[in-house]
Amino acid sequence: MEWEKLFGRYVWNDQTTPYLTPVNRLNRLQADSEILIYTLFVGTFFLIATIAAIRGTPANSSIGIAIYSFSALATSIVFFFLKSYSSALYLSATPLAVLIYIFFSEDVINRAAGDTLIVTVILLCLLRYSFRIVSIAYYYASFPKKPPNPGHPIL
Numbered sequence: 065m066e067w068e069k070l071f072g073r074y075v076w077n078d079q080t081t082p083y084l085t086p087v088n089r090l091n092r093l094q095a096d097s098e099i100l101i102y103t104l105f106v107g108t109f110f111l112i113a114t115i116a117a118i119r120g121t122p123a124n125s126s127i128g129i130a131i132y133s134f135s136a137l138a139t140s141i142v143f144f145f146l147k148s149y150s151s152a153l154y155l156s157a158t159p160l161a162v163l164i165y166i167f168f169s170e171d172v173i174n175r176a177a178g179d180t181l182i183v184t185v186i187l188l189c190l191l192r193y194s195f196r197i198v199s200i201a202y203y204y205a206s207f208p209k210k211p212p213n214p215g216h217p218i219l
Contacts, residue, residue: 079211087199092207095200099144102197106155107140132161143201152201156194159187 078085081101082094090098110133117130136158143151166180166187 087196087203090200090203090207091211092204092209093211095147095204095207098200099147099197102155102193103140103144106158107137107144110134110137110140110158129165147201147204149198149201152194152198156191156198159191159194163187163191 079093080097082090082098085094113133114130114137117126117133119125136155139151139154142148143155163184166183
């Protein structure tokens with residue numbers, strides 16, 4: 065078995081996982097693939113957050129978090145299908161909203177500092193990545209529909 069071929073085929077592929085490709089060199093297939101992975105990640109997170117927020121007794125549930133989480137989930141579905149710029153902007157603010165909640169919520173403040181640090185680093189990485197998603201949504205209409213021929217440079 066050749067590990068390099070398996071890695072390139074299933075884990076890292078320029079057409080299906082183009083995370084290191086500059087936005088101005090993407091085509092629609094690459095952008096669609098990147099948007100799919102992003103919306104799956106964000107949508108799954110906010111689906112779990114919605115369920116966790118409404119679970120339990122009315123005194124223990126948080127309706128505000130449930131509404132925000134559900135709106136982010138719905139926006140991720142809209143973004144997947146429409147690739148709209150406004151949906152991308154809304155989703156790009158979600159890591160910031162979760163960070164604000166982490167630092168100002170009494171429930172989270174009592175947690176271990178290591179856990180909070182790990183979640184904060186993940187959210188900051190997601191916030192940084194959301195700039196790329198907003199760029200992809202902004203330029204999506206100008207992306208070529210098909211991948212260019214391998215012998216021709218992309219401008």
